[in-house]
Amino acid sequence: MDTLQLIKNQLLELIQGIESHSTNQTEIIVLTYHTEKSFELLAWLKAQQSYPQFYLNFRDKMQKIVALGKVRTFSSLTAAQNFLQHSNVPLLGGLTFYSQAEFFLPRILLTEQANKLTIQLFVDQANSLSEEICQLLNILNTFTKTTALEPINQSIRLLGKKADQQQWCDWVESALVAIRQGILSKVVLANETLFEAEKNLNAVDFLAESEHANFGCYHFLFAEDQQKIFVGSTPERLYHRQGQQLHTEALAGTALRSEDEHFNRSQSDWLLHDEKNTYENQLVAEGLKQSLAPYATSIRLSEPELKPLRLVQHLKRNIFVQLVPDCRDDLCLQTIHPTAAVAGLPKQSAVEFLQKTENFDRCHYAGTLGIMEKSQAEFCVTIRCAFIENNKIRVFAGAGIVEGSIPLLEWQEIERKALGLISLLQEEQ
Numbered sequence: 001m002d003t004l005q006l007i008k009n010q011l012l013e014l015i016q017g018i019e020s021h022s023t024n025q026t027e028i029i030v031l032t033y034h035t036e037k038s039f040e041l042l043a044w045l046k047a048q049q050s051y052p053q054f055y056l057n058f059r060d061k062m063q064k065i066v067a068l069g070k071v072r073t074f075s076s077l078t079a080a081q082n083f084l085q086h087s088n089v090p091l092l093g094g095l096t097f098y099s100q101a102e103f104f105l106p107r108i109l110l111t112e113q114a115n116k117l118t119i120q121l122f123v124d125q126a127n128s129l130s131e132e133i134c135q136l137l138n139i140l141n142t143f144t145k146t147t148a149l150e151p152i153n154q155s156i157r158l159l160g161k162k163a164d165q166q167q168w169c170d171w172v173e174s175a176l177v178a179i180r181q182g183i184l185s186k187v188v189l190a191n192e193t194l195f196e197a198e199k200n201l202n203a204v205d206f207l208a209e210s211e212h213a214n215f216g217c218y219h220f221l222f223a224e225d226q227q228k229i230f231v232g233s234t235p236e237r238l239y240h241r242q243g244q245q246l247h248t249e250a251l252a253g254t255a256l257r258s259e260d261e262h263f264n265r266s267q268s269d270w271l272l273h274d275e276k277n278t279y280e281n282q283l284v285a286e287g288l289k290q291s292l293a294p295y296a297t298s299i300r301l302s303e304p305e306l307k308p309l310r311l312v313q314h315l316k317r318n319i320f321v322q323l324v325p326d327c328r329d330d331l332c333l334q335t336i337h338p339t340a341a342v343a344g345l346p347k348q349s350a351v352e353f354l355q356k357t358e359n360f361d362r363c364h365y366a367g368t369l370g371i372m373e374k375s376q377a378e379f380c381v382t383i384r385c386a387f388i389e390n391n392k393i394r395v396f397a398g399a400g401i402v403e404g405s406i407p408l409l410e411w412q413e414i415e416r417k418a419l420g421l422i423s424l425l426q427e428e429q
């Protein structure tokens with residue numbers, strides 16, 4: 001018998017014994033099974049049919065999670081947090097750029113940590129047990145299946161950009177006017193670019209390829225259904241919280257990076273000392289410090305360091321925060337998101353400027369996705385991302401506009417950032 005079938009049998013046994021777990025106190029029953037890692041999570045995900053689907057490969061630890069189905073959904077942060085206060089389960093999801101909350105408790109969660117795999121099944125005692133078991137069995141139908149990952153060597157054609165170079169540079173000019181008038185000190189303008197592939201693109205294959213090429217990133221996939229799949233490989237952490245210790249970062253300021261080490265070093269030297277880029281980064285660090293100050297007993301900022309990626313490099317400062325005892329994730333998310341790395345400063349004025357200037361819906365671009373539990377949480381910032389809809393791919397990229405920004409250079413910066421994903425496909429000229 002193959003390993004997946006063996007695991008499935010163990011899960012079915014757990015489900016059979018579910019009655020012994022049900023109590024009047026706990027709202028959610030969690031059935032947990034531990035095993036060795038024996039299959040590729042992405043190949044498994046590719047074969048699954050249940051939605052929503054969620055995948056997150058963490059940047060700084062050997063951990064990946066994949067989840068299917070939903071037991072509960074929360075469209076408000078407060079409701080999600082209240083639920084966590086009395087349930088010892090994780091919630092997945094996050095916020096869109098404009099802070100719409102989308103959290104859910106999945107039906108099944110697989111956590112791979114080093115070479116161990118933990119499988120959790122969730123059952124809601126508020127519903128009929130037979131109906132819940134039915135849902136679980138449904139999801140487990142395809143549990144033993146994996147589909148081999150395939151290369152995505154397809155060619156794509158540019159269909160259009162929401163703003164062409166001229167229009168986008170005009171947006172930057174108007175941002176610079178608002179900056180000179182003192183209305184803003186920074187705003188992060190973005191663009192959306194639409195491509196068409198020859199045939200339907202498989203989002204999991206696309207992500208697998210990005211995971212392979214785009215080192216130093218969180219890799220994520222979030223699909224509410226099979227039509228519209230949000231994927232990306234982001235270098236940016238929103239925060240990691242362990243108890244009351246929170247670790248966030250200011251990631252902003254960009255230079256080029258290539259395969260030429262000599263060129264990379266000269267770009268690094270330039271970036272570390274460039275006035276506009278260090279200021280761009282400093283504003284993000286200041287924004288984070290200001291927003292967290294009311295909820296922190298201490299905040300420590302590290303010196304700027306480089307964050308090298310495949311095609312670009314950034315300035316990054318680590319920020320270590322000790323939170324006051326009653327500060328929870330709903331408050332952390334509300335306060336931190338959207339940071340000045342994706343919105344601007346002052347936050348509210350920057351968000352309003354973007355709302356009236358950009359001619360597309362940011363949706364999950366520059367939002368946040370992650371996992372939160374009562375004891376810990378980790379969220380990434382969803383940049384370097386795309387929506388995949390059949391054979392269409394919509395890519396998003398933005399750049400921080402500050403005093404000293406040159407519109408054409410900022411345009412080149414967003415085009416380069418979009419290449420992180422787009423260069424995985426062959427663009428027809």
Ligand SMILES: C=C(O[C@H]1C=CC=C(C(=O)O)[C@@H]1O)C(=O)O
Pocket residue numbers: 188190236251252253254280314340341342383384396397398399400417
């Ligand atoms: C907003 C994006 O990048 C942010 C993160 C790192 C560097 C940035 C910059 O230098 O402008 C941006 O603040 C994006 O990639 O869409």
Ligand SMILES: [Mg+2]
Pocket residue numbers: 252253254280399400413
């Ligand atoms: Mg920049």
